Amino acid sequence: MKLVVFGASGRIGTELVRQGVAAGHAVTAVVREGSSLQVALPELRLVAARAGVAGGLTNVVTADVMDPLAIAPILEGSDAVLSTLGPRPSGSSSVLTDGARSILQAMDGAGRFLVVSVAGIHSTGDDPFTKYVVKPILQRILRESFADARRMEELVRAGDVDWTIVCPPRLTNGAAKGKFRSNTAGTVRGGFSMTRADVAAYLLRAVDDAELIRKTVVISN
Template sequence: MRISVLGASGRTGSAVVRRAREAGHEVTAVVREQSRLDEDLHPEHVVAGRDWDATLLTRAVAGADAVAFCLGPVPGGPRTVQQDLVALTLAAMRETGTRRLAAISASGGVVDGDDPLSRYLAKPIISRLLRHAFADMAEMEARIRASDRDWTILRPPRLLDGPGRGRYRSRRDGNVRWSYSLARADLALAVLDAIADASSIGATISVAAGTPDSSAGAHR
């Protein structure tokens, strides 16, 4: 499968590129600066440019079977960076006929399905501190849902560096309970699983590490 990874030089995007290459996919890494791309990733193609406009993104997604949108908030940058870039990405996908999109959001801004500790203590504090980032993510999700592409939105909790467990838990009707983190390597696994799973089209999926429970499905 040919997968374009947007934000491939970031920690999450790098993990997606690495997992995709290990799985035998043909990867196009889309970055602002090629020099920031990890040297050990070896994607088949690199599209680089500081200005992510319609021209660059059209070139980035042309010929792809799927797009992994791995762009997060930019500290000190515009407060609408995710919603703006996803709008440009969706337009480029329509222009090139690319249908499949897996986009990474976050579970921090929503409380559906949360345990009491998260809902009443942690989330109110986090939501105030990150209100601009969460507002941007919410609008990004809204634009994706309003599109005519075959999309899946993934909502992880706090992301960790380092090796993953090679497994994760997921839930489609709310956040995974009592699980507050996920390795980026395992999020990358979830992204690739979602791309390959036609039943995830049109779904918003919470993914996290943690102890199995009756409300979350285990993977791998």
């Protein structure tokens, strides 16, 4: 498949590019001005070779995700667009909302779009301690970034594309566990953390999963 990855210089984005190449996908990694892919192209080619795949053609493109006219040509011919843009940890931010709006405008109502959000803004199915103690604390600490994630999700749900919103919990940098739980009807009980490598693996599996189209899914290890 031909995949376009926004936020490719981030830690989930890096894993997504690496794993996508290893799986034989043709990946276009989009990075912002002044940033760069955190994995070298020769390493990606070696990853593909070790996996014994013929695909893995990778392009690295520098572009402003907030400019729909600039990114529209990058999306031409793609099978799926994936956004791994991350919210700012503190302070006022609209990165997720503005990024999703620009990508949706560039997609012009057609295509497959998967975007990473956060599990913390969802509470359906939580146990009482998590719902009434843990989540309210997180809401106060991460008020601005959570608000941005909510606005982004509302915007994506209103779009005409075949969207999927993927919501992981607290992210870790550990090695991939190779397994995860998911729920499209609420949260994952006891799902407090997930490796970024496993988030990337889930996104790649979700790309061609028709059952996840127009669904919000909470995931966890």
